[in-house]
Amino acid sequence: MIKKLLASSIVIALVSSVSTVSAATTEIECSTDSVFAEYSCNQCFDGWEKETWSFLWLLTDIWSNDSANDKVMYKEQQEMPEMINLNTSKVEWSQTPDSKDFWEYTPEFEALFSTEQDWYVLKAGQSVTWLKSKLSYAFKLDKNDAVKWENIGLLIYPVLSHTILDNGELGMNNTPHNECVLFKSAAWEAPKVTPPKTLPQTGPAEFFLLMILAMILGFGIVRFRNN
Numbered sequence: 197m198i199k200k201l202l203a204s205s206i207v208i209a210l211v212s213s214v215s216t217v218s219a220a221t222t223e224i225e226c227s228t229d230s231v232f233a234e235y236s237c238n239q240c241f242d243g244w245e246k247e248t249w250s251f252l253w254l255l256t257d258i259w260s261n262d263s264a265n266d267k268v269m270y271k272e273q274q275e276m277p278e279m280i281n282l283n284t285s286k287v288e289w290s291q292t293p294d295s296k297d298f299w300e301y302t303p304e305f306e307a308l309f310s311t312e313q314d315w316y317v318l319k320a321g322q323s324v325t326w327l328k329s330k331l332s333y334a335f336k337l338d339k340n341d342a343v344k345w346e347n348i349g350l351l352i353y354p355v356l357s358h359t360i361l362d363n364g365e366l367g368m369n370n371t372p373h374n375e376c377v378l379f380k381s382a383a384w385e386a387p388k389v390t391p392p393k394t395l396p397q398t399g400p401a402e403f404f405l406l407m408i409l410a411m412i413l414g415f416g417i418v419r420f421r422n423n
């Protein structure tokens with residue numbers, strides 16, 4: 197099992213392929229959060245907490261074929277990974293410099309192209325880094341006013357591949373495999389400030405009382421000295 201992740205992101209899993217995640221994320225049960233079911237996630241990952249101005253870049257994916265049959269992929273069927281904003285009133289995500297041409301296919305993947313069948317073939321037991329974000333392109337968390345640990349983003353990788361069956365025919369499963377990574381808010385809460393203690397305010401009565409006491413004390417000291 198192989199899974200490669202750079203810059204706090206996830207890899208893309210393909211139908212019937214196996215992958216593993218790096219230390220940047222942790223694979224979790226999809227039942228841990230209802231948002232995974234809402235977006236039909238097949239594999240789920242914890243993307244940890246993110247603060248304002250966080251960047252997710254240098255994203256790559258390794259396509260691994262651990263089955264006994266060759267697999268194929270059509271570029272025309274692929275939908276590029278997408279960041280879903282889970283709190284539009286408090287959170288803003290963007291792609292920098294922009295979303296156009298954010299992802300690119302690797303030369304290793306292009307080498308898998310079969311001119312005879314007009315598809316990309318991954319042999320059984322092999323793997324290849326097939327997709328990556330362009331250099332200096334990133335997902336950016338521009339604003340995060342969500343409370344700590346609140347869901348703020350879901351990065352979804354919908355990928356579709358097909359198996360070459362034993363009879364030579366192509367398995368036409370057209371349901372994409374969604375691999376999802378969930379990001380939560382790391383917004384800090386301002387510490388509670390305890391107001392400084394102040395001396396009690398004295399009114400006119402208290403003021404005159406203090407003056408009388410001071411005069412009596414002064415008179416007593418003078419008499420003591422005279423004696």
